[in-house]
Amino acid sequence: MNPVVVLPTYNEAENLREIVSQIHQQPGGFHILIVDDGSPDGTGEIADELSGEFPGKVRALRRTRREGLGQAYVAAFRYALKLGYDVIVQMDADLSHSPTYLPGMLREIENSDLVLGSRYVRGVNVVNWDLKRLILSKLATTYTRLVTGMRFTDLTSGFKCWRRETLEAIGLDRIISNGYLFQIETTYRAHKMKFRIVEVSIIFYERNFGRSKINFRIILEALLGVIRLRLKRIG
Numbered sequence: 001m002n003p004v005v006v007l008p009t010y011n012e013a014e015n016l017r018e019i020v021s022q023i024h025q026q027p028g029g030f031h032i033l034i035v036d037d038g039s040p041d042g043t044g045e046i047a048d049e050l051s052g053e054f055p056g057k058v059r060a061l062r063r064t065r066r067e068g069l070g071q072a073y074v075a076a077f078r079y080a081l082k083l084g085y086d087v088i089v090q091m092d093a094d095l096s097h098s099p100t101y102l103p104g105m106l107r108e109i110e111n112s113d114l115v116l117g118s119r120y121v122r123g124v125n126v127v128n129w130d131l132k133r134l135i136l137s138k139l140a141t142t143y144t145r146l147v148t149g150m151r152f153t154d155l156t157s158g159f160k161c162w163r164r165e166t167l168e169a170i171g172l173d174r175i176i177s178n179g180y181l182f183q184i185e186t187t188y189r190a191h192k193m194k195f196r197i198v199e200v201s202i203i204f205y206e207r208n209f210g211r212s213k214i215n216f217r218i219i220l221e222a223l224l225g226v227i228r229l230r231l232k233r234i235g
């Protein structure tokens with residue numbers, strides 16, 4: 001296997017070196033592709049430094065404008081596919097997703113097409129969230145399950161492992177959503193196309209550094225967007 005981890009960053013200067021170092025400590029030969037959207041805090045410069053320190057193993061895709069997480073992922077996925085990687089992992093760069101799960105995800109993807117890192121496989125595995133945030137997240141998944149018919153326990157997680165063929169098939173150029181909905185849409189597309197999707201249990205740690213970017217607009221977009229997705233013809 002030839003795996004790459006895509007790390008989207010927006011103002012993650014305090015976290016980027018640490019997450020890259022933790023990924024390097026994992027077995028499996030993971031390469032890293034950082035996609036930064038012109039962070040004002042210097043994250044992009046750190047990404048360039050890292051790619052200079054680890055030639056061929058760490059790459060930086062620096063975009064000048066912030067077009068949202070979904071568009072950053074689409075650009076990075078395209079680039080990762082072009083570079084020839086056969087397994088593409090996506091995870092947050094704020095240390096909420098522990099790189100220690102990477103080898104396990106790599107094992108799971110050998111016999112599946114998409115692996116979801118889920119916080120709710122057994123109980124609730126979230127550290128440092130207030131009740132409001134937890135209820136919002138659980139409601140989002142419950143609502144999405146109802147509307148789309150998908151049976152997974154965590155549909156907004158951003159920790160996922162893709163087989164190259166799955167990403168190629170879901171139609172990156174047709175993706176309409178950003179934010180949380182991007183996570184739902186990509187899984188929904190794979191689900192509609194009958195790909196084998198499995199969940200693995202992960203613990204999610206709320207970020208220690210930097211600021212949360214969730215806001216009302218993102219929530220509203222997701223609520224309406226799920227219905228829009230359901231009405232779309234996919235696959």
Ligand SMILES: Nc1nc2c(ncn2[C@@H]2O[C@H](COP(=O)(O)OP(=O)(O)OP(=O)(O)O)[C@@H](O)[C@H]2O)c(=O)[nH]1
Pocket residue numbers: 007008009010011012035036037066067068069072091092093094096158206207211212213214
């Ligand atoms: N390239 C890029 N990365 C982004 C953008 N928005 C968020 N990110 C990154 O995507 C990952 C997840 O975003 P977060 O802001 O942590 O969102 P969250 O985990 O839902 O919420 P908090 O951790 O509570 O802020 C982090 O690594 C962010 O730096 C964006 O517009 N462009």
Ligand SMILES: [Mg+2]
Pocket residue numbers: 092094096207
């Ligand atoms: Mg986060």
